Amino acid sequence: MADLSVEFCGIKFKNPVVIASIETTNSPEVIRECVDAGAGGMIIKTLTDIEDMARLTQNSKYAILNEKNEPIRGKVNKNFVFFSRSGYSSMAYRDWIPYLKELNRYAEERGSHLIGSAGGKTMQSWVDICRTIEDCGLPMVELNFGCPHPAMMPGVHGGSMIGQEPQVAAEVTRRVCEAVKIPVVIKLTPDQSRVLEVARAVKEAGAAAVTATNRYTGFSVDIETGEPRLGGPAGIGGVWAKPLSLRWVHRIHTELGMPITGSNGIYDHRDVVEFIMTGAGLVQVGSVLMLKGIKFLPKIVDGLAEFMDSHGYANIESMRGIASRRSVKDYGEQFRKARMHSEVNHDTCKNPSCTICIQTCFYDSLFQGEGQVGHLLGNCIGCELCTQTCPFDSMFMHRTSEEQRASGGFFSIGEQVFETGKFSKGFDRKLTLSKAKA
Numbered sequence: 001m002a003d004l005s006v007e008f009c010g011i012k013f014k015n016p017v018v019i020a021s022i023e024t025t026n027s028p029e030v031i032r033e034c035v036d037a038g039a040g041g042m043i044i045k046t047l048t049d050i051e052d053m054a055r056l057t058q059n060s061k062y063a064i065l066n067e068k069n070e071p072i073r074g075k076v077n078k079n080f081v082f083f084s085r086s087g088y089s090s091m092a093y094r095d096w097i098p099y100l101k102e103l104n105r106y107a108e109e110r111g112s113h114l115i116g117s118a119g120g121k122t123m124q125s126w127v128d129i130c131r132t133i134e135d136c137g138l139p140m141v142e143l144n145f146g147c148p149h150p151a152m153m154p155g156v157h158g159g160s161m162i163g164q165e166p167q168v169a170a171e172v173t174r175r176v177c178e179a180v181k182i183p184v185v186i187k188l189t190p191d192q193s194r195v196l197e198v199a200r201a202v203k204e205a206g207a208a209a210v211t212a213t214n215r216y217t218g219f220s221v222d223i224e225t226g227e228p229r230l231g232g233p234a235g236i237g238g239v240w241a242k243p244l245s246l247r248w249v250h251r252i253h254t255e256l257g258m259p260i261t262g263s264n265g266i267y268d269h270r271d272v273v274e275f276i277m278t279g280a281g282l283v284q285v286g287s288v289l290m291l292k293g294i295k296f297l298p299k300i301v302d303g304l305a306e307f308m309d310s311h312g313y314a315n316i317e318s319m320r321g322i323a324s325r326r327s328v329k330d331y332g333e334q335f336r337k338a339r340m341h342s343e344v345n346h347d348t349c350k351n352p353s354c355t356i357c358i359q360t361c362f363y364d365s366l367f368q369g370e371g372q373v374g375h376l377l378g379n380c381i382g383c384e385l386c387t388q389t390c391p392f393d394s395m396f397m398h399r400t401s402e403e404q405r406a407s408g409g410f411f412s413i414g415e416q417v418f419e420t421g422k423f424s425k426g427f428d429r430k431l432t433l434s435k436a437k438a
């Protein structure tokens with residue numbers, strides 16, 4: 001059976017699935033349940049001395065929506081959108097001290113880890129909270145520079161407000177790293193364009209790893225009443241956010257090479273695999289456990305093991321980052337790839353009753369011929385759209401061989417597209433055809 005264990009920042013995890021800092025980790029009882037359910041680790045709900053952020057948690061509001069932006073009642077599936085507002089831990093961080101010590105012991109005895117999370121009011125409180133976490137024996141701490149809510153709280157400074165400012169983020173990181181010996185992980189905000197810049201700044205300031213990412217800020221409307229859901233802006237996430245999170249995991253892994261915990265968009269083991277293949281060493285599971293209960297966790301861990309067994313991955317490291325390594329560095333590489341063109345399987349095609357491919361070919365390559373789909377290969381750029389829009393699987397792709405290209409009639413990238421009056425072959429035909437259609 002595949003080995004799920006991972007070494008992350010010098011700490012051994014029995015599996016890479018860690019419970020995110022969220023309501024699930026706001027109570028000692030539920031944290032114990034997470035350990036018992038087999039979590040690799042749990043990140044405590046952000047510990048704070050900001051009274052209003054604790055008050056916000058006691059006023060939490062939630063809306064679970066489906067892909068049509070309608071409220072979900074009952075069963076939550078993979079398309080859910082979680083629109084919600086909550087703060088930091090509802091208990092003052094000093095009151096957590098006895099629990100942190102006891103829960104840390106409970107976790108370690110069962111091969112799991114309790115990880116700290118901090119969100120301070122002042123520079124000194126960031127340091128004090130992290131020292132408290134270290135003194136209680138926790139092996140790692142995450143600094144929450146990603147929370148979307150402080151920005152909406154009058155008089156509060158924290159979360160994404162810090163995570164959007166590389167210099168401020170670096171300064172808080174540096175002060176905490178000077179004060180504690182345990183690895184410091186920075187939780188990044190995706191609510192900005194400078195994620196990579198912030199990651200670089202905190203790395204240089206001493207961060208051992210980053211979490212990519214916390215959630216976005218959103219706005220959602222109930223169109224029946226015209227009211228904004230939850231009264232206005234709130235945090236928003238769901239599996240729809242996964243590719244956006246992976247974009248940053250990919251960039252940070254590729255350009256900074258630092259350890260990453262992946263967060264924002266995990267529902268099941270397939271999402272976990274995607275984060276790991278992009279470069280994450282640990283993954284964080286948040287909303288899905290709030291909405292489906294802790295009993296869903298073993299399905300994720302077991303699913304990961306089964307996937308690795310069935311796909312021949314002996315350990316996590318053999319999967320980690322493989323997709324990022326195979327990625328193009330820039331779009332220019334695409335121009336140098338082998339050309340492809342589509343072909344029609346006239347035996348299975350339902351034309352003329354179906355014309356979907358013709359309608360969705362924006363390169364004027366497909367047209368309505370006499371009782372069947374006609375194909376101008378000189379216009380086919382090999383975009384593959386028709387193979388995916390055909391409901392009868394009757395379009396398929398072929399690699400354009402050198403002989404075919406030499407024989408003519410196949411699309412090749414024009415070199416003079418931008419020279420006035422000189423269109424490439426494909427472009428020329430497109431104009432002629434468009435005129436003919438008109």
Ligand SMILES: Cc1cc2nc3c(=O)[nH]c(=O)nc-3n(C[C@H](O)[C@H](O)[C@H](O)COP(=O)(O)O)c2cc1C
Pocket residue numbers: 020021022023045046082084085086087088089117144147187213214215235237238239263264265266284285286287288
């Ligand atoms: C209700 C709620 C409360 C959260 N509270 C915290 C928190 O206290 N600290 C923190 O760092 N992140 C917090 N998060 C963000 C999660 O830890 C996680 O990064 C985010 O939900 C994305 O992961 P997911 O798609 O698995 O939910 C919270 C998220 C939600 C939905």
Ligand code: SF4
Pocket residue numbers: 341342360361362363364365366379380381382383384385386387
């Ligand atoms: S592959 Fe793209 S360009 Fe070629 S026929 Fe299909 S949709 Fe048109």
Ligand code: SF4
Pocket residue numbers: 344345348349350351354355356357358373389390391392393394395
């Ligand atoms: S979409 Fe498929 S079935 Fe429909 S006309 Fe095109 S090839 Fe034929």
